[in-house]
Amino acid sequence: MTNQDWLWPTLKTALYDDLEKIQKLSGGWDAVIFSGDLVQGGDKAEFDKLNFVLDDLWAKFAELNCSPDLIVLPGNHDLKRPPLNSVFRTLKRWWDETEVQSEFFQDDANEYRASVATIFEQYSTWLETSGERKFNLKSGVTGLLPGDQSIIITKNGLRIGLITLNSTWLQFDPDEYKGLLHVDAKQLMAITNNDPDRWCAQNDLNLLITHQPPDWLHERSLEYWHSEINPPGRFAAHIYGHVHTASARLGAQGGSATRIDLQGISTFGLNKLGDKIDRAHGYSAVRFQEQPSSLQIWPRKLHPAVGGGYNIGSDNGFKLDVEQSFTIPLTIKTATRREEPETLSDIPHVGSFHESLRGLEADISSAPGHANVRTVEQKLIMDALRDDRVCWLVAEWGLGEDGFINTIKSKIDPNAPIYKIDLSEFSNRSQFSELLKQTIGLNFERLCQLLAEVGSSFLLLDNVMQIPTPSDSGENAEFETLANVVLEYCPAIKIVLRSHRPPIATRWPIVQISALDEADLQAYVCDHPDGSIFSATPSTIAQLHRYTEGIPSRIDQALRELQVVSLSELVSSDVDFPEKNAGFVKAPDALVLAIQQLAQSVDAATQREFSLLKVLSLFPRGESLGRIQRFYSTSKFHASVATELRSKGLIEVVSQQVLGIDAMDEPEKKLKVGLPARECIWDLLQKDEPYELNRRTAEIYFGPNWHSGQFKPPRSYRFDSPHCPPSDIINANTILVRLLKEAIAVGQKNGIDRVLGLSENYIRAIARGDHYASAAALCTDLLPLIPSHGFEEKLADISAEYAGALRMNGDHQKAKTVIEGILDYPFPKPKKQSVLLDLAFCHNSLVEIREAKDLASQIRAINPHSASGLQAEALLIELAEEDPSRLEKLHELEARSRKQDANVVAGNIALFRAKHADGDPDTVRQILAPLINSKKASDYYNRTRAVVELAEISLHNGDPLTHAERIHLVRAYHFVFNEQMPRLFDRCHDALWRDFIERGDLSNLLILFRHSSLRWRLRGQERKERKYLKKLRAYLNDELSKSAAKIEKEFTYFMVRATHYNHEANPNTLIQQSADTYD
Known part of the structure; x- marks a missing residue:
């Protein structure tokens, strides 16, 4: 597309007009084949442009009431031309290098195959990330080279087989290659299970697609082409392009079946003939007729119009009939399954099984964003389906289960169909069979027969709603008996039972998925078709995670919206309490119905359930029942109400527990409503009711006088404590943002001032509790909302708090920029000292020593006896290294x-003195004792630093940690994990790792790796993760068998991450590597 963008607008108009005309003759479009040269130079930017061109084209197809599949393969313009290093110079001599020819297709580890893969890297990336675009990119079984695929399309009861083979991999520079290229029979074998004839025999029509014509193959390759790849009778036609002209060739020898070669004209681009540019554009519409078997072809070509411009019409280079088409009879056999039956058991029922089961086909599209997330759960469910052919999948409403299931299917058997049966109204087997008759015209027995005929397939038993209690587990047996009948009758089927609650006393594996964490969110965005527009950093991922709560459908929508707005604009929009019909992702129909039934019920008990559901919808991270029992002063919520909501799958119980390393306390249980359900609830509320309810939550969290700006939370909400649960802080942040939005909507300055005053007091409180990440997150949400006129003081004060929180989280450059933006504001002297001190620390961390010293002197000049003045004095002494x-x-x-x-x-x-104490543990312990033993909350961050410092020095000197020191270190890890302090987190991890190794504590070692891995992945520190994987592999060799029963989840995570970096690894090779890999 480079330097050819000017061609597209005129051609687009002519093409779209002609598509409408030709559809009236040929019928709707089922598939579109692009046989290569999708772009001009193989650049990412060109593929990004291609996405928009194809999206627009498929929008046109939608106007024509069709949605065709898209089949592609690469051409010589879709690769990135490489520098001619030794590998590519050798490949240019392919036909003289017999050893290279032998080595190339043996395995993908050789340097030649690896180098070829690199030149198609952008094409492959585009292919992998385009599954959720508007155009329906079809994928199938992939082969040895990028572009090699076998694809099955089912339309109107017919199976169409398409084979795409990369013929362009040797044409990697601008030299002339006609008669020099190669397509190897191994390419075809790899995508047809080493039996292309059998693969083709299953289909009604088979098409072979390459980019270059056969005469571009070397004479030796052409021999194999005719005998091993495209012998007479295997394919109905060979489709190709490359040379910018259209043709149709038919030929047969010695009575064999006719070979048909169809050469397509270039739809877009230029053909240069010497100094002349030829605009040779066009396309062909092809219709397959089963009886009699034939291809009817409408060749179309761009023609100059009289008086200027262009239009597309018939290509009169062909002899056309009155319909502007020509017809080619086919002499090949159709699928063997359609031949006359020989025995009674072979006689089919009326209509093909594909037609009979069409009503059960699941509409689950490709979802590339899901490929590399929930990897532990992926492994668990694939193991279950491989071993038992059945498992339970448990997920809250709207967590992207379809994408998860599609990913599993694509990894197990990409060509297998998925059928879905809704069990939301299931009561017993006889009722279920009657329901099947009403919906698809089949009873249960006939359904099993048809599923057995299909062969390899997946059956999703969906919306298992009524999970019984332990005293009433008979219904579980009904579900599982039903599934077991299908398993026994259909030996090639795999079954997933999907529910929103875990079953009781099941005999089958259960895999439970939850919303994506931040590390998985980053992977999801990177793999998403729309993810290229998002700059993924720990900060932006955290913002996106707060906005979407890790729910895939919300992430999809956010990425679409980020094409037209910035991230700050997006996260400041009304994610809470949206306007009705505001365009948010549609919730599952069953969820909407369940909530509507509660809302519309006249039964008093059911009304209480909806009331509790409304209250819980106000807390994004859930709330304990005890705190909200008296939300309405006239009545009380009892545990039985929450139990009933949980039994209906409308709330979940979450635990505020530590990371799993030596957990000391019983976790507090909170009741949580998922975001899809919350949005359904808000949509049913009266106009002002959400904000009325939010004002009541503000009383619970900040005290009854919050509306006057006072901040006096109850004892149960200790926001200034380092041990305040993150869920309480996230809920409080959300409540404050809602209050500010409401005040701004009302438009009264006093109201806005009071909310901002409350917010300032709250931010200072969580900063005293060392919750700097949460303070920065709230400031990020508040600052874009505050009106610029009339609120300068509040803007400056909250910006100063924001800068301090950023600095404490290690983002010194951003903190410096924020402070420089408010330096001119006339702060009171104590506040001015505090702001300048933050700026001085930023300069010091950024090794801008002169600026740090100058600022420290300014701070002391204001007041040398204040805490800021003392700290400035300390900084000046520390920087005087020559003293x-x-x-x-x-x-x-x-x-x-x-x-x-x-x-x-x-x-x-x-801490500074301890760091310069020459590593003597006793001296360090003495210096840090007042800090470690301090009970004052304001010392907690420094106490954490001291704990880590002392642990490092003790372990370095060979002194084991005492039990008390280990407990302190574990608590420090919990704290820095939640507060996202990268440097301190890594030091704390390293100390714990060494301690667990020396104690032989494998269980805690694996738990530590699992949690630390998440942080490293989010920060893009894969090298650090690989370093500890290497250490863990060596250690597991001796210790795994001793603790395997306790660490199944953690060991599974280790295995998944290990195979992420080493795809050829397996559990045995991973745990049997030499111990000398440990350092």
Whole structure:
């Protein structure tokens, strides 16, 4: 497309007009074949443009009431021409290099195959990430080279087989290659299970597609082409392009079946003939007629119009009939399954089984974003389906189960169909059989017969709604007996039972999926067709995760919206309490119906259920029943109401538990409503009811006088405590954003001031609790909402808090930029000192020492005796590296700071002194003792740093950690994991890792790896993850068998991540590597 964009608008108009005309003659479009040269130079930008061109074309097809499949393969313009290194120079001599010819197709590990793969990298990436675009890109069994595929299309009861073979892999530079290319029989064998004749015999029509014509093959390759790849009778036609002219050739020898070669004209692009440019554009419409077997072809070509311009019409280079077409009779056999039956058991029932089962086909499209997420769950379900052919899939409403199931199918058997039966109204087998008759005209017995005829297939038993209690588990047996009958009758089928609650006492495996965490969200975005427009960093991923809550359908929508708005605009939009019909993702019909039934019921008990559901919808991270029992002062919510909602799959119970390493306390249980259900509930509320309910939640979280700007939360909400659960903080952040949006909508300045005052007090509280990531997240949401006029003081104050939180989270450059934007604001002196101190620390971290010293001097000049003044003095002493007495001066300043109750300053000084104590554990322990033993909450962050520092030095000197030190270190890990402090997190991980290794604690070692891996993946630190995978492999060799029963989930995660980097690895090779890989 490079330098040819000007061609498309005129051609597009002519093409779209002609598509309408030709459809009236040929009928609707079932498939579109592009036989290569989709772009000009193989660049990513060109493939991005291609997406929009194809989206637009398929929108035109939609106007014509059709949605054809798209089949593609690469041409010589779709590869990226490589520099001619030794590998490619050798490949240019292909026909002289017999050893290379032998090595090339043996395995994909050789340098020649690997190099060829690289030149198609952008094409392959586009292919993998385009499954969810508007155009229906069809994929199938992939082969040895990019573009090699076998694809099955079923239309109107017919099976159409398409074979695409890469013929262009040797044409990687601009030289002339006619008569020099090669297509190997191994390419065909790899995608037809080594039996192309049998593969073709299953289909009604088979088409072979390449980019180059046969005469571009080398004479030796052409011999194999005619004998091993395209012998007479195997394919109805060979379709190709490349040379910008259209033709149809028929030929037969010695009474064999006729070979048909169809050469397509270029739909878009230029053909240069010497100095002349030839606009040779066009396409062909082809219709397959089963009886009599024939191809009717309408060749179309671009013609110059009289007076200027162009139009597309018949290509009169062909001899055409009155319908502007020509017909080619086919002499090949149709599928063997249509031959006359020989025995009674071979006689088919009326209509093909494909036609009879069409009503059960699941509408589950390709979902590339799901390919590399939930990898542990993927492995578990694939193991279950391989071993038992059946499993339960448990998920909340709207968690992208279809994409997950499609990913599993594509990895197990991409060509197998998926059938779906809705069990939401299931009561017993006889009722179910009657329901089948009403919906698809089949009873249960006939259904089993047809499914057995299909062969390899998947059956989704969907919406298993009524999961019984332990005292009433008979219904489980009904479901499983039903599935077991199908399994026994259909030996090639695999069954998934999908429910929103785990079954009781099942005999089959259960796989439960949840919303994506941030690491999986990053992988989902990277693989998503629309993900290229999103700049994925830990900060932007965290914002997107807060907005979407990790729900795939919401992520899909957000990525579409990010094509027209910025991320900050998106996350500040009304994700909470949206306007009715605001265009959000449609919830599942069964979920909508279940909530509507609650809302419209006149039964008092059911009304209480809906009331509790409304209240819980206000808390994105859930809330404990005890805290909201008296949400309405006139009545109380009892546990039985929550139990009933849970039995209906409308709420889930989540635990606020630690990461799993030596968990000490029983986790608190919270009741949570998923986002799809919350949106359904909000849609049923009266106009002002959501904000009325939110004001009541503000009373619960911030105290009864919140509306005057006062911040006095109840004792149960200790936002200034380091141990405040993240769920409470996320809920509080959401409540404040809603309050501000409501105040801005009302438009009263006093109301906005009060909410901003409340927000400031709250932000300072969570900052005192060292929840800097949450403080920064709230500021990110609030600042774009605050009106710029009349609120300058609030903007400056919240920006200052934002900068401090960013600095504490390690984002020094961004914090510096924020502070520089508010330096001119006339803060009071104490606040001015605090802002300048944050800026001085930023300069110091960015190794801008002179600027840091200058600012420290300015701070001391304002007030040398304040906490900020003392810290500035400490900074100046620390930066005076040439001063031999600086540690003595710091010791004196630490004592003075403690006397003035400037404990944070004293802690910072103690940590600096410990770092420069020459690694002596006793000296370090003595210096850090006041900090580690401190009970003051304001010291928690520094206490965490001290715990890590002491653990590092003790372990480095060979001293084992005491039990108390280990508990402190585990708590430190929990804290830095939640607060996302990268450097401190890595140090804490390293110390725990060493301690667990020395204690032989494999269970905790694997748990530690699983959680740390998530953080590294999110930060793009795959090298660090690989480093610990290598260590873990060596250690597992000796220790796995001792603890395997306790660590199944963690070991599965390790295996998944290991195979992510080493696809050829298996469990045995992973745990038998030499121990010398451990360092």
